[in-house]
Amino acid sequence: MSVAVDRDQAFLDAVATIAKDVAAPNADDVDRTARFPAETVAALREVKALSAFVPEQLGGAEVSFEAVARACFTLGQSCGASGMVFAMHQIQVSTIARHLDDAPWFESYLRDLAIEQRLVASVTSEVGTGGDMGRSVAAVEPVGAGTGRFEKQAPTVSYGAYADDLLITLRRSPDAEPGDQVCVLTRKDQHTLEPTGSWDPLGMRGTCSPGYVVRAEIPLEQVLPTEFARVMNESMVPISHILWSHLWLGIASDAFERARAFVRAAAKRKPGEPLPAAIRLSELMSELSLLRAEVSSGLREFVDASTGDRSRLSEMATILRFNNLKIAASEQAPRVCQGALGVCGIVGFKNDTPFSVGRHLRDTMSACLMVANERIHQTNANLLLIAKEV
Amino acid sequence: MSNIDSEIRRILQEHGRLPVDVASLSSGQDLYQAGMTSHASVNVMLALEDHFDIEFPDSMLKRSVFESVDAISQALVELQAATAA
Numbered sequence: 164m165s166v167a168v169d170r171d172q173a174f175l176d177a178v179a180t181i182a183k184d185v186a187a188p189n190a191d192d193v194d195r196t197a198r199f200p201a202e203t204v205a206a207l208r209e210v211k212a213l214s215a216f217v218p219e220q221l222g223g224a225e226v227s228f229e230a231v232a233r234a235c236f237t238l239g240q241s242c243g244a245s246g247m248v249f250a251m252h253q254i255q256v257s258t259i260a261r262h263l264d265d266a267p268w269f270e271s272y273l274r275d276l277a278i279e280q281r282l283v284a285s286v287t288s289e290v291g292t293g294g295d296m297g298r299s300v301a302a303v304e305p306v307g308a309g310t311g312r313f314e315k316q317a318p319t320v321s322y323g324a325y326a327d328d329l330l331i332t333l334r335r336s337p338d339a340e341p342g343d344q345v346c347v348l349t350r351k352d353q354h355t356l357e358p359t360g361s362w363d364p365l366g367m368r369g370t371c372s373p374g375y376v377v378r379a380e381i382p383l384e385q386v387l388p389t390e391f392a393r394v395m396n397e398s399m400v401p402i403s404h405i406l407w408s409h410l411w412l413g414i415a416s417d418a419f420e421r422a423r424a425f426v427r428a429a430a431k432r433k434p435g436e437p438l439p440a441a442i443r444l445s446e447l448m449s450e451l452s453l454l455r456a457e458v459s460s461g462l463r464e465f466v467d468a469s470t471g472d473r474s475r476l477s478e479m480a481t482i483l484r485f486n487n488l489k490i491a492a493s494e495q496a497p498r499v500c501q502g503a504l505g506v507c508g509i510v511g512f513k514n515d516t517p518f519s520v521g522r523h524l525r526d527t528m529s530a531c532l533m534v535a536n537e538r539i540h541q542t543n544a545n546l547l548l549i550a551k552e553v
Numbered sequence: 554m555s556n557i558d559s560e561i562r563r564i565l566q567e568h569g570r571l572p573v574d575v576a577s578l579s580s581g582q583d584l585y586q587a588g589m590t591s592h593a594s595v596n597v598m599l600a601l602e603d604h605f606d607i608e609f610p611d612s613m614l615k616r617s618v619f620e621s622v623d624a625i626s627q628a629l630v631e632l633q634a635a636t637a638a
Contacts, residue, residue, distance in 0.1 A: 297591065340572065340588035392585060392616060477615040545595045549602070552611050 171230035177210040178234040182241040190242035191514075193369035194522045197362060199325045200245040200369045203238075204282060207249065214277035216257045221270060222277035223260075228469070231257075232409045232462050239413020240420075243526035244369025246410035248282075248322050251370075254406060255283040255330045258398045259348070259387065261473075268384040272348060276328075283348075284326035286377050287399075290316040294538050297395060298341040302334035303386065312380040313347070316359070321372040327351050331377060332391055344391035347381065354379035366525030396477045401485040403534075405465050408458045408492035411530050415496040418503035418523040419451050425507045425518045440506050447502040454495040461488035479550040486539045493530030500524040561625050564604060565589075568596040580622040594619050601625065607632045 186203045193200045207213060215231055217223020231253050239246035256276065263269055275281065292298045301315035313333050323329065331347045334340070359374040387394065426444045464484060468475045475481055500523040504511045507518040514521050547553065558580065566575045569584065570593040578587055589597070597619065602608055607629065609618070618628045 335586075340586065342588070342590055343586045396616065474615060474617070477617065478611055479614040480611040542591075545592055549595055549598050549609070550611055550614060551608065 167227065170224060171226050174210075174212065174215055174224060174226045174230055175233055175237070178207070178212060179237050181206045181210070181212075182237045182245075186238055186245045187241035190245070190522065193242060193244055194526075195368075197364070197368035197371065199322060199371045200242060200248065201325070203242065203245040204248060204325075208280035208282075211277070211280060212249075213252060213280045213282060214256070214273075216253055216260050217273045217277045218260060221273045223273065228257075228466055229462060232405055235406045235409040236413040236416075239410030240417040241413075242369070243410065243414045243522070244367055246413055247367055247370050247407075250403075250406040250410050251285060251321055252283055254399060254403050255285050257402055258330070258346070258394055261398045262387060262389040262394050264388050266384075266388050268382075269348070269387060279327070281327035282322070282325065283328045283330055284321055284323050286315060286317045286320050286323070286329050286331040286375075288318050289332075290318055290374075292341070294535055296332065296400075296534065297344070297392065299332055299334045299344050300341070302337045302339060303345065303347065303383075304337050305383075306380065309383050310380060311347075311383050311386070312378075314376060314378045316374075316376050318360075318374045319372045320356070320375050320377070321370045323356055323373075323375055323377075324371065329354055329377065331379075335390075342392065346387040346389075346391050346394060347379075348385050348387070349379040349381055353381055365528060366522070367529040393477070396482065397473045398476075400482075401465055401476060404485045404489040404492075405458075405462055407530070407533065408461060408488055411492050411496035411527055412454055412458045414523050414527050415451060415454060415499035418500040418520045419447060421511070421518045421520055421523075422447060422503040422506035425510065440508075443502070443506045447499065447506060450495065450502055451499050454492060454499060457488060457491045457495070461485065461492075479546045480553055483543055483546050483550055483553055486543050489534070490536050490539055490543075493527075493533070493536060496530055497524060497527040500527050555626070557626050557629060558622060560604065561601070561622050561629075564597060564600045565622070568600045569593050570596075578622070580626075582622075583620055584622075585616070585620055591616075601629070605629055605633070607636065 185206045189202055214223035215226045219225040235246055235250045238249050259269055287296050289300055291300045301313050303311040303313055306312050328348055328350050332344050333347055335343050335345050355378050357376040359376060362371055362373040422444055426440050430438055468481055500520055503520045510516045510518045511520045513519060562575045569589045572588040613628055618624055
């Protein structure tokens with residue numbers, strides 16, 4: 164037990180140092196120029212943080228889920244885009260690690276990932292599916308014995324051009340139904356990315372997520388044996404919602420800290436004088452507390468539901484729970500950032516003061532679009548018809 | 554084919570929105586792979602609850618319970634036994 168605790172602490176200390184010394188000083192430039200946070204990812208590679216979720220026997224650090232969630236929070240405080248790249252990578256790695264099912268190719272892949280600190284991006288969205296990750300158009304087409312190929316039109320692939328490997332959802336075969344999906348992993352030397360758009364968004368600019376047509380020809384052993392429907396319910400969706408929520412909380416917490424620093428500076432200038440901003444800060448704190456409470460209870464419930472038999476994660480009440488975490492956190496985080504702007508006023512609005520919160524506000528505004536809340540509400544509305552104990 | 558089996562098939566035909574005829578599927582065949590969407594499966598569950606006058610507890614509301622005619626039938630038998638006891 165104490166070995167695991169030490170391991171978590173060493174990992175968290177290393178990530179905290181990178182967040183402070185590398186991610187934070189580059190955050191404004193990453194945002195302004197919409198560039199990939201390369202130096203932060205390089206530093207994370209250096210401390211082997213990209214294999215944090217890889218089991219120890221495959222060469223990874225095997226830190227706890229809580230520690231990775233905490234790391235997303237910490238990076239989010241310094242640079243939202245860096246936190247998002249890190250979170251998305253960890254989502255792909257944990258998805259593979261939790262559904263290995265004795266697939267020898269994927270076991271050896273995780274070994275390579277741990278040694279080479281390979282960065283994994285995902286290609287789950289697709290043109291023509293209306294944003295439903297549980298459906299695919301593109302399919303694995305057999306070409307000769309043991310080989311398959313595909314072509315997928317993805318409207319966004321976060322850091323696709325910077326990733327070593329891609330985890331892609333596809334229909335199992337050309338005659339499979341849209342919901343009969345598998346996950347395929349391709350290495351950089353196996354796939355091609357043809358850009359289909361530009362990348363000049365409102366926020367999360369450093370994630371560099373334009374659209375691509377992704378093409379590859381791969382040995383069929385690179386198809387994850389577990390069907391995607393299970394992977395999605397037991398891992399990809401709840402883990403995404405939890406890690407994203409943590410980094411959104413990180414961004415919102417930093418915006419709050421900036422507002423607090425602003426109020427303290429004002430109070431020091433005129434001690435004893437009434438300070439309207441102090442009241443607004445107090446109001447903002449209660450908003451932040453709500454977000455904190457939702458994020459931490461979501462994490463606890465996920466860890467509980469993941470121990471032993473994971474089938475609880477496929478139950479409707481559980482799916483509703485983690486969908487609600489995503490909706491609540493994605494709405495509350497920009498609310499806190501906007502509140503921080505209200506406290507700081509013009510110095511918060513300007514992009515070059517210690518109290519600037521424009522980047523925080525813009526970054527968190529992406530939250531409600533990452534798997535659109537509308538779509539999640541549609542799913543929930545449907546599940547609420549039959550789920551009982553919600 | 555048991556009676557319960559044919560009732561399940563009738564409900565699937567009506568609410569499962571499968572791209573194939575339910576009669577052409579074997580009892581063990583995966584309904585999701587056959588094209589039942591999760592949206593349609595919710596309607597199947599509602600129709601089953603109504604028709605058999607039962608309520609699926611949350612622990613049974615998951616994909617594996619509705620993935621084939623056999624799986625549904627087994628769940629219904631379990632529920633009816635629990636109600637009778």
